[in-house]
Amino acid sequence: MATLADVARHAGVSTATASRIINGSSKPVADALRTRVLAAVAELKYVPNAHAQMLARSHRSAVGVIVHDVSDPYFAEITRGLQRVATADGRLVIICNSFREPDRELEYIDLLHAHQVAAIVIAGSGYLDPATAARLDDRLRAFEATGGRIAVIGRHEHTGDAVLPDNEQGGFLAGEHLFTLGHTEIAVIAGPSYLTTTADRLKGLQNAARKYGIKLPKKRIYHADFTRDGGEEMAARVLADEPEVTAIAALNDSMAVGALAALRTSGDRRVAVIGFDDMPIARDVTPSLTSVRLPLTALGERAMALALGAAVESPRVEHVEAELVVRQSTWPR
């Protein structure tokens, strides 16, 4: 491990001069020295120790991102947006997967805090349980108290700036679409019941049901885990349990795709399916999936912009509307 001192010695200058040359400080330096130092850097294959740098100039630069799972396309899209604006700003982004476990999320908040990140962006559903939310918020506040910035995507219970997709309105859109097509017997494949996203989307659906005078009994709400396979399994159960159902509203596209698969294996061609999120795959399944679009990449970009922007007294909140995208998987009853 060549150190700055090695380079300086090699070039016959002080570490101060070497540091100034390497970092392109504003202080003027003779060209002869500059050349010597740069040559020493190349020869020794010197790479500065980022930890020492961070410690010495105590200003934060990296940003941390906590998502449920980057390999889930939903978060992949959001992350893409986050990365774009972060790297455009020359920042290292550290991505952490919480896998929907509050404890892991807690751990990562502290870890990012320890790593002196400038900001933490948390994307993905929050936790309905107030105790859990409070615990998270507590750690977040501790981070904020040290001057860190916070931005959240899609959860409203925390301190800091927020970008909020309107899940409730999106749920309403999904319900309205199905009900105006004449479906009265619908089943819902929801996500885990402890997530706010599930609750919000469901609420929108119920609002729509109320408006259109349709009843949406508890037993018609099946909880899966937001994965494709979970959706397939639940859809199969719906098909078995409730033969009168004519449409399934899945609360995300992965589960909707699973539902389509269940329909395919059962040979059933009469049940309509609507998804949520409008992920790229929606175009490529057959029938192509009607869905409620959330501008995921944009969500990420805006959240990162908030996180990197100047701090403001009162947290900024941006709302983002959902939008219905009609394709071939829904039809009149």
Next chain:
Amino acid sequence: MATLADVARHAGVSTATASRIINGSSKPVADALRTRVLAAVAELKYVPNAHAQMLARSHRSAVGVIVHDVSDPYFAEITRGLQRVATADGRLVIICNSFREPDRELEYIDLLHAHQVAAIVIAGSGYLDPATAARLDDRLRAFEATGGRIAVIGRHEHTGDAVLPDNEQGGFLAGEHLFTLGHTEIAVIAGPSYLTTTADRLKGLQNAARKYGIKLPKKRIYHADFTRDGGEEMAARVLADEPEVTAIAALNDSMAVGALAALRTSGDRRVAVIGFDDMPIARDVTPSLTSVRLPLTALGERAMALALGAAVESPRVEHVEAELVVRQSTWPR
């Protein structure tokens, strides 16, 4: 920012004692002190500065991962495997997207080096251009020279341990499948020509063609960019240019899905399509996609295991075979 010194002062002990208590050092400490220190930690919401820790105990722990793009399902799968074993080992993993730009890759190698990661794992096709490969290898060696470990997935031109999916054999499998089904006029939708993955898979395809006495002229090889839309565009061009083609071999699933879409819009139901990678989506498109499976998650797991394992004199190389998965998108001519 509460520091260790603050905590120590607050608890009326030295920083040495505080550090020992907080890190659970082996040195015994009186319970009274322990309680006081822990109380101070809680009260001051103390979070240790990871940079200072790294600097003081100069041992590396985090690991860095460089992939082309995590939000690409191919890398998402690999990354999942990498993360699983890294976090099981209690390590922070830093993920960097190179977006297939060698310069960015170079930059990230240095950045990870600077951050004193214990190991760097690079996944994804290498670059055919020898100068580019050499430049990368040079930086990698510099990292290795400082005691860092390196593991690569799917590129053979570098120092360090490697997990190598057999792309050539996979290409052969794809070709053999098509040729034994009787297809003689096939078109290939390849990836970017400067990537080794493209070259290897293509080579396998050509080996198969030679074995089965089929000719595969240059003009039947279309280069796209490994994305779905690129695949769709090229497939459309194939359909327009070469009406006699009865099968398309796409060199990854994303492009195969695009090809399926092109077929759908053109109303063509006679051209067979085979993909490569067997990503989850392959099951869910219609017709479901015949593909060549690479055990991506396992690839990631094994690479990370190599990276975290004990260093050995001579780099270890593990080969992983590809496997044909036949579904509905291919049929006899």
Next chain:
DNA sequence: ACGCTTGAGGTAAGCGCTTTCCTAGACCGT
């Protein structure tokens, strides 16, 4: 020729932590 400014470069004090080494009191056997 003198004092002053100016500018290039060096000196050294941290940044926040870990850990080696040391101290001083407690405890032991005789």
Next chain:
DNA sequence: ACGGTCTAGGAAAGCGCTTACCTCAAGCGT
């Protein structure tokens, strides 16, 4: 009671860098 052995806890030396401050010499005007 005394020397010797433990042991709990503290002092302080770094880890590799940045940067405020200082030095010294050259260049200036008068």
